[in-house]
Amino acid sequence: MVDPKPEPSASWVAEVELEVPFHDLDPMDVVWHGNYARYFERARHALLGAIDYDFPQMKESGYAWPVVDMSIRYVGPARFGQRLRVSARIVEWENRLRIRYEVRDLATGARLTKGETVQVAVSIETGEMCFVSPRVLFERLGIAPPTN
Numbered sequence: 031m032v033d034p035k036p037e038p039s040a041s042w043v044a045e046v047e048l049e050v051p052f053h054d055l056d057p058m059d060v061v062w063h064g065n066y067a068r069y070f071e072r073a074r075h076a077l078l079g080a081i082d083y084d085f086p087q088m089k090e091s092g093y094a095w096p097v098v099d100m101s102i103r104y105v106g107p108a109r110f111g112q113r114l115r116v117s118a119r120i121v122e123w124e125n126r127l128r129i130r131y132e133v134r135d136l137a138t139g140a141r142l143t144k145g146e147t148v149q150v151a152v153s154i155e156t157g158e159m160c161f162v163s164p165r166v167l168f169e170r171l172g173i174a175p176p177t178n
């Protein structure tokens with residue numbers, strides 16, 4: 031019998047709030063598109079910290095987790111001084127770490143941007159990519175690793 035896939039946990043979500051600084055704007059007075067990657071990074075840092083597997087713990091466990099893919103969908107512009115809520119949610123973990131993001135206006139809740147990153151485990155010792163997420167990720171997520 032195959033074990034059912036665990037449902038994503040509420041603890042696999044984190045949010046950060048930020049205020050758009052002047053230096054994040056482009057000549058059109060909206061947030062320059064490349065800055066959303068930094069906003070995602072802030073939420074990802076909070077999320078990984080919440081499961082006690084942020085970058086220092088990853089390195090200590092023997093794995094680097096580079097971002098190998100990122101997509102961003104711009105729904106509406108963010109502007110100087112606007113307060114934002116950026117959320118990050120783990121949606122896939124078995125063979126890679128897929129995290130979904132939403133950027134919302136803090137006052138209205140309107141979604142401004144959404145996106146996703148994909149990270150893969152790479153052995154620091156060998157430099158080789160892992161085709162299955164290492165056991166330590168499952169442990170940090172509080173779920174049993176797959177049995178093969």
